[in-house]
Amino acid sequence: MNIKEVARLAKVSTATVSRTINGSDKVTAETAERVRRAIEALKYYPNTNARALGSGRSSLYGLIISDITNPFFPELVKSFEDVAVQFGQEVLVANTNYDPHRMEVCVSRMLQRKADGVAIMTSEMEEHLIDELSSRRIPLVFLDTGTPQEGISNIAIDYASGIDAAVVHLTSLGHTSIGFIRGPMALTSARIRYRAFIDSMKRKGLTIDDRLIEEGNHRMDGGHEAMMRLLDKSVRPTAVLTSNDMTAIGALGAMFERGLKVPDDMSIIGFDDIELNTFAKPGLTTVRVSRKEIAKVAFHALYEARDNPAARGAEFTIQPTLVERKTTGPALPKRASRQPAKRLVAR
Amino acid sequence: MNIKEVARLAKVSTATVSRTINGSDKVTAETAERVRRAIEALKYYPNTNARALGSGRSSLYGLIISDITNPFFPELVKSFEDVAVQFGQEVLVANTNYDPHRMEVCVSRMLQRKADGVAIMTSEMEEHLIDELSSRRIPLVFLDTGTPQEGISNIAIDYASGIDAAVVHLTSLGHTSIGFIRGPMALTSARIRYRAFIDSMKRKGLTIDDRLIEEGNHRMDGGHEAMMRLLDKSVRPTAVLTSNDMTAIGALGAMFERGLKVPDDMSIIGFDDIELNTFAKPGLTTVRVSRKEIAKVAFHALYEARDNPAARGAEFTIQPTLVERKTTGPALPKRASRQPAKRLVAR
DNA sequence: GATACGAGTGAAATCGGTTACAATCTCACC
DNA sequence: GGTGAGATTGTAACCGATTTCACTCGTATC
Known part of the structure; x- marks a missing residue:
């Protein structure tokens, strides 16, 4: 079942078969129809390798x-x-x-x-x-x-406009103490996002507290650990931006484990908007990169x-867009009742 | 940069170049070396299309x-x-x-x-x-x-052995009222899993309550809705098996929304063991298909x-294996405090 | 020293298409 | 009826490899 057999059956030359296949206009409707029937009858599939070789495409x-x-x-x-x-x-x-x-x-x-x-x-x-x-x-x-x-x-x-949107969203909710979980600095994308964060904070006149910056690995476990480290510190931001969604989801898990609520105890924003987020609990507010x-x-x-x-x-x-879901909320004044035990029960 | 140019530079025939590339033993070490240098010098990459065409592989x-x-x-x-x-x-x-x-x-x-x-x-x-x-x-x-x-x-x-393992795991934890969220019956895989569940239940002498069986779509939203329907009923299983992990994760979300705890209020077991589960909160007990x-x-x-x-x-x-994580636990006696309203507030 | 053999190499056919160019056919028009 | 343009179709070269077969050249054998 090669082009020759099709040509023989249709009683035309291989050139005509080729033209028919490639939709060249230089073939009569009847001829084309005859060729098509032959192709059908022989269950012929043109060989891509030969095609590519011959055409250079x-x-x-x-x-x-x-x-x-x-x-x-x-x-x-x-x-x-x-x-x-x-x-x-x-x-x-x-x-x-x-x-x-x-x-x-x-x-x-x-x-x-x-x-x-x-x-x-x-x-x-x-x-x-x-x-x-x-x-x-x-x-x-x-x-x-x-x-x-x-x-x-x-x-x-x-990135700048994406991160900006996130920062603006947070400041409009009253947040001023904003942390960042960045990705590994060896990754270009992570570096760019981190720089965009720094720039954006500066532009908004917010202070950057080095203690509120941790590094993950762009995977869940890294986000989880980074958030744990953050929570163990004496200072705690009211909101955290992350370098990507997986990091944010990991961080969400850490909050959960510590019995802290999102967004009440802390707002979290991801980056990328992977499919998963739609169903994360609570749905992750994030910067979508389509x-x-x-x-x-x-x-x-x-x-x-x-x-x-x-x-x-x-x-x-590509312009990223902020997608508001459920992990961001107003910056709440610190409350005395921040005991993990109680919240765990409430869940 | 085709094989001819390589042949010319190496002062051999194209056949010899071809043999060298394909590691034929009929080439002297020196000749092969000369060819290899020519390939290197010309940055030659053999054309896969031509290769496939010529060799039929x-x-x-x-x-x-x-x-x-x-x-x-x-x-x-x-x-x-x-x-x-x-x-x-x-x-x-x-x-x-x-x-x-x-x-x-x-x-x-x-x-x-x-x-x-x-x-x-x-x-x-x-x-x-x-x-x-x-x-x-x-x-x-x-x-x-x-x-x-x-x-x-x-x-x-x-499937039979996989589902069996799940059912045995549940019965050993004291569960007897076991529900199932199946996949769309149009899907072969969903049908097979469902049948395996029915068979397994029968083998263990457990009664199959039709009211405890719901249908999802093998995606999160379907699992979510199916679990919602299940929770709205007058009878409630103490454990639920699902046709795949996405369904289980959706179901987990429904539990969360209703303010119910897993595994305290209900044990849930997934199927497949997709990567995601490792980090689901709580980690999903599931039947792994590697x-x-x-x-x-x-x-x-x-x-x-x-x-x-x-x-x-x-x-x-392929033998599936049960992976015990955190969504299964002992069957607990029903508690009086099971009003959705209260939990909604608590959320 | 002649013969046979095997290893290494090359010439050329082949894989299954595409396409430039040539050939043919049709038909309008003078 | 002859001519030329345009539309179809065919012929054959070509794409870049693989592989069969033939050839050359040592070398072992007698």
Whole structure:
């Protein structure tokens, strides 16, 4: 069942079959119909490998992510795939597992499969690998890289405005003592968020108390431990921002374990808005970074750039939005009745 | 930068370059070294499409899942990819989005890319699509299909033993009034789990009270609503099993909203053991179905069957294991103070 | 020293499509 | 009836690898 057999059955040349498949207009309706019937009868599926080889177009778009089990990514992957399918393109997802060596494997896969474009949504990236890709004129789009580069598109996330919205939300609720659980400073994204927090606090004329700043690992356990450390201190903020949602959820768990209530005893705001939050108890107030939007923008950037070199190196910005749920509330005056035991019963 | 240029630079034929790349033993160490240097110098990456076309081997293994945002799948995908990478193979993941039409797209992708094997981990599957694949002699492995088929491998999950373990755990804690929140009966997996529950209850000589059985949708909201309905009834079980973890987590949320405590007021057991549970508050007792194990078994089944037709149609069984966390406890005598109103205030 | 053998290498066919170019056919128009 | 343009279709080169088969060259064997 290759194109020749289809051609024989339909009594046409392979060129005509190919044209029919690819929707070329240079085929009579009747001929096309005959070809289509032959395809149907033989249950013929064109060989993608041969197609890509012959045409020089793979119709394949690479998506490199860190780790699909990181809740930030599934929705991104799904949205990216959805858009791609709409355009009749395919997606090749590769996980780096945060490992530079695996990253090389991923890039090499993209190169070997002749991807028509590659979206890189991880923070760990090495210069020489980027060169490898861009020197082959493969359209690239990065998520949120700090340093823009010639000919490489970038999707920036306006952290400043996102964090600002969170801080404003808190101050409007009367909070002035605001803490922050940052991510590991080795991560670009964590550093940027932390810096945005510092800047925002300064802009609002709020004092930054180093004691109210802890570091997690962008996972639940790290958030949990960071909040524990925070709660063990002599000073306690009335609100805490976190570097991502997983951290916030971990922190929420720590509050729960200590018998403290959110938002009464402390307001907590996450970052990212992973699906999970909708159902967290209580629902997590967070700064949403729409994965659907990122995926859409990324795919379009690549798709555009495929035939149009001028479209390369475009800059996009995603505006985060504050999503108010249940973990933020008015700053309450400290109450005497802050005994864990009592609240545990009340639950 | 194709094989010819490498051959020219290394002053050998393309055949020798190909042999070197593929680790054929018929190449002198010196020649191989010269070729390798040429490859390095030209930053040559062999074209996968041409390779697949020439050799008839795609080195590609398909993994068809329902929806990557369903928390059951990310770990499965990751593990599958990890094993594949170990064997130098590639993975093509396709989402059906629970849509039969998309399923066709997925199967067609596998066919067009000439996948060396396909693991189908969704419940929705149509006969004619299976035929399409198996008639082309593509090794297949299904997860947990009810009806075994000639030449198609299957990974069964021993639900009976898993559910049994859960029921035994509960009875040993003194529970006799056990409810069940099942999944949508249209789903094979949900039906099987439900039947396993009924069977297990009967085997233990426990009575099945229809009023204690509700139906969710395998998502959080469904579990939440189902539990709400359950709590509104005049009879209330002391323990509830659920068809999957998301349902259990939703149910947990409902308990929380009603001001009820888990496990004091009710024990809850999930099914699957998705990553999330470790950090649920309280940690969810559940029946673990190891995704890592499934992925490993699935890949090996396909990899084996690639060159060895005799290996097709093998049957595997995964044993679920009970993971005791914090949502199960002794059956407590009913207390008088069970008024929702009071608890609502306390929240 | 002739013969056979095996290891290493190269020439060329092949995989299954796409596509540039050539060929043919149709039909309007003079 | 001849001509030319435009629409269809076919022929064949090509994409970049793999792989069969043939060839060359030591080297062991007699």
